[in-house]
Amino acid sequence: DTGVSQNPRHKITKRGQNVTFRCDPISEHNRLYWYRQTLGQGPEFLTYFQNEAQLEKSRLLSDRFSAERPKGSFSTLEIQRTEQGDSAMYLCASSLALSGYGYTFGSGTRLTVV
């Protein structure tokens, strides 16, 4: 297992376009988290899954954002009608349930909306 994998690493898109990011967690981790990080700030929580169930969504996750984790494996984060304010690093992390053991981050997807 090579850790948490995120694709693409970089994405440049025009305002108004839709984008989708993918995260492949560590295979035995049942929890998967999405965070967003803007320049000079720490990451902020967006949403998390336990297996295939999306259990929590931050108020940061507007109606234009949707996340899925079909079959409890990989996850996708889609942003519709992108805005310049969506430009950020989108980080995925996975861990084992409540223990938080093995909390591992991916390298992130850097989104630039022009």
Add this chain to the structure above:
Amino acid sequence: KNEVEQSPQNLTAQEGEFITINCSYSVGISALHWLQQHPGGGIVSLFMLSSGKKKHGRLIATINIQEKHSSLHITASHPRDSAVYICAVGGGSQGNLIFGKGTKLSVKP
């Protein structure tokens, strides 16, 4: 006031110096994480602490649960230690982390 506060925000050191980064938090937690982020890079987990002290190579992390405070120490600092160090706390049933804004460390040769 942020739930996780780190100090200093920026730190410049000479190679070989002993470095301390502090983290204070105001929420109840089950664990505290110290993370490292290089420019343009992803985040690497350095430590997860729920009590006491942990050591890994030249890095030492301590936590005082009663005082809601943790410190990350780097002994014999090296330019390759230059990065942003982030404190994050986790708690509750969700397991998601609340992050500090990070401390940008620059170690000069």
